Amino acid sequence: MKPTFLYRLLAAALAAALIGCVALPQGGAGYVRSSALPAPPDPVDNPTTPEKAALGKQLFFDPRLSGDGSMACQGCHYRSLGWTDALPLSRKVGGGMNTRHTPSVYNTGYYTSWYWDGRARTLEAQVNAAWKAQIGADPAKAAAVIAAVPGYQVEFRKVFGSAPDADNITKALAAFLRTLNSGEAPWDRHAAGDQAAVSADALAGYELFVGKAGCATCHQPPLYSDSQFHNIGLEAGKANPDPGRYGVTKDPQDRSAFKTPTLRSVGISGPYFHDGSVADLEQAVRYMASGGKADASKSALLVDRKLSDQEIRQLVAFLHTLTSEEHFEAPALP
Known part of the structure; x- marks a missing residue:
């Protein structure tokens, strides 16, 4: 298996992070807490500052960015x-x-491609594309609307030294998104030594996750994604199957392959999978544990793990411990 983006990102920090890890049940692998991660990397032309991220937060919640003034970015997130x-x-x-389910934007600053098919190569490109396609905006016209707001005029001049325009709006939004990193979840508290943070079922579920169930092969802690693309069989039998990653690469091996989603806060982010076809987390776990539907292009990693009902419930219990509990407040808009 090729080294993943996460291992490259953590190469310098991993050893130090592991020093603070506790022994996991039954000798489980060392665990890096989300709070031990270095900050997401910034592009040279868009360094994140608290002021820029705060401005981006306001813009993320502002429906005036949309084509008709009715829908903010937050309307899907x-x-x-x-x-x-x-x-x-x-x-x-x-x-x-x-045609696809809304992906979580938790930890989005750590990835190297965006969208289910990975077609955006920078976070700024993803923001700009979603601004136009999802909320129907002409960025130049929307920027003119924002520029007419006195409060925004002041804030943009403080952050960028210029009036609002499509480019610096995009940069502010991306800077905010790079701050949406998963906070301490119960499992992170357990990894820090709080033995009361999770249940016995969740502990057993973790052992299954990294062992018999094979989940961690693709959902690698601490982000619980390998940022790679896999066909899990969901498009099999559809009259017009979603091409997935193939639509970007034209590589036949990428047919109906989709980016591995993060499992951070997966307990509250249903329905599940790229097509939103599974409403319940337990059903989603059962689908994956059973090996999914037959498909000639399906990943060889997806096989029947022969889990019992109790083991399924234990996996679900573990996944619920990944729900972040950080405090978050919506911003006041100018």
């Missing part, structure tokens, strides 16, 4: 839902629907 929206398919301004 709710903190209480793990930064998703509880809908099978994401919606567009005007009531239209997309």
